[in-house]
Amino acid sequence: MPIDVERAVSAEPSSTRISWGRKDVQLYHLGLGAGVPATEPGELRYTLESRLHVLPSFATVAGGGLGVMGGLSAPGIDVDATSVLHGAQTVRTHRPIPVEGSAEQTASVAAVYDKGKAAVIVLRSETADEDGPLWTSEAQLFVRGEGGFGGERGPSPRTEVPERSPDREVRRGIREEQALLYRLSGDWNPLHADPEFARLAGFDRPILHGLCSYGMVLKAVVDTVLDGDVTRVRSYSTRFAGVVFPGETLRVSMWTQSEGGSGRGAGSVQLAVTAIERNEAPVLTDAVVEHS
Incomplete structure (x- = not known):
């Protein structure tokens, strides 16, 4: 085995x-x-x-x-x-x-x-x-x-987002060359750059790195909910539910919850991330950022 x-x-x-x-x-x-x-x-x-x-x-x-x-x-x-x-x-x-x-x-x-x-x-x-x-x-x-x-x-943990409308929602576009730039940080898998390799893997074109989407979404949370303060992030977890193609747009929906219900300070942000151009296909699910 x-x-x-x-x-x-x-x-x-x-x-x-x-x-x-x-x-x-x-x-x-x-x-x-x-x-x-x-x-x-x-x-x-x-x-x-x-x-x-x-x-x-x-x-x-x-x-x-x-x-x-x-x-x-x-x-x-x-x-x-x-x-x-x-x-x-x-x-x-x-x-x-x-x-x-x-x-x-x-x-x-x-x-x-x-x-x-x-x-x-x-x-x-x-x-x-x-x-x-x-x-x-x-x-x-x-x-x-x-x-x-x-x-x-x-x-098999699952984090269900609240049934109410998101507290915050932002869109983040994926540039056509973004996977080519992101891979310079160490992930050289040709799946993200070589069209022929991508076709062999079952995709009609190269896909974005999952960890690139992961980082993009955390940046959106920091900039939107945490006043741009990266030091407030305690943890960040997610499940990769689907692929993203360069040129697409991510919809990042956020539901905020504060400890003690004060609306400020420590708490968490639950997330749902979808690809807008593909009928809101799931990208990240069971995603939570815990913060101070």
Whole structure:
């Protein structure tokens, strides 16, 4: 069997030294569509080194973004990368990510679930620098054709959005070249650039990276609900429900909830993200940003 569950879960965590600088942060933000309008003060926080802050979703690409796909080389894991889909992602921050730094990233296979026709590999990584923990990341990889081994099915959590109309709603356009720019942050999968490869994968043209949509939506929440303050983000989790094509427009619907019902301060934002041009096809579901 390509996945040896017992060996994968019991293996010693692997550690990697990662580093990043201002240029990496700026490139990541530009890959999310930051910088429009170019001189807008709120956008300069994402693009200008003298005012730079770091969107917490940068954790998914820090050090070249090797954490997710690197997990496929863990002991006991031997699968075809073309059968792997990124199913869900969570990032929990322990303190603001510095604009530049280096850290130790420790990764392990937290669980492997049997979904029948597929397996779900849960990869967890802890990242810390000399001052302590920075962030915890958890990715769920959906591996087609690797289920049916008699393992635990695992949880199937769902976050239902409120039945009322969204408290906030914004649109975010995907530029035609956005996937080409975003991939410079470390995800070189040709699925996002090569039309021929995309056709072999079953798409009529290259698709946007799921983690690009992930970061775009967090930026929309920070800018719309959190007064542009990235340090207020505690955690951000979502399930990837569908693809996005460059040139499309995302509709980001937000439902806000504050602790104690005060309407201010700590709380959460529930999200539903759809592709407008494809009859509101789901893109991100079960999405929640927890904030201070």
